[in-house]
Amino acid sequence: MFASALSSILNKHTLTGENFADWKRNLKIVLTFEKLNFVLNTPCPPEPPVDAPNEVFLAYQRWKDSDDMARCYMITSMSTVLQAQHEDYITARQIMDNFEDMFSYQATEKRQEALSNLINYRQKAGSFIKEHMLKVMGHLTDAHTNRADIDAESQLTMIFETFK
Structure with a gap:
């Protein structure tokens, strides 16, 4: 029940572009609760060879499953225009990196505004x-x-x- 309440935050605050910082903060809350946040910071392990130990295969599969879930949270919580632009991205990290590039100017502007408000x-x-x-x-x-x-x-x- 709590998980669905948390994920509903993303549905209420769909990423449109203007609200990237808020969306990212909410996404990290949901992914942390769901124990999926590591996929944004940890590269995908290499695909294990056929003769790899079972725990290596399980670690790889856990990362892939977690990344798929994180991607789904991300894709479903953005505008249809952004969905169309990002549906072919393979990992959640690729999506986030692209958003960081697309919306980095917002953080700079908000930081400058906040400092100006404080100083003045x-x-x-x-x-x-x-x-x-x-x-x-x-x-x-x-x-x-x-x-x-x-x-x-x-x-x-x-x-x-x-x-x-």
Whole structure:
């Protein structure tokens, strides 16, 4: 039941292109729960020879079956246009690599926007510190979510700057 609830997240948030980062995050949640996420990071083992030990054949078959399942999750959770473009890709990793190439500009734009929001945010006169800090933490979270690498000292500097 929980698995179907998780996979329904992908159905509700179908990849259209504009939402790649969110779709990828949801896909990784589903694949992790289903114990399939390894196919995105682990290359396919070579096809075993006929005389290979049974455990080698089973490991190969497990990877192939897991990859097929991951591909199905991916293909069914994207727009029909993207499905048509990716239905002939052999592995889930190939699909993800292509998406990373297609949509990498989005991450850069979102990272720049998040950092700009953080750098330019200032506390409004008369506003509560708690309210202000929640907003600052939201901007920091956006920056981290979009892979901005901000060390602790720089984070503190940015936070203090928002009070000026």
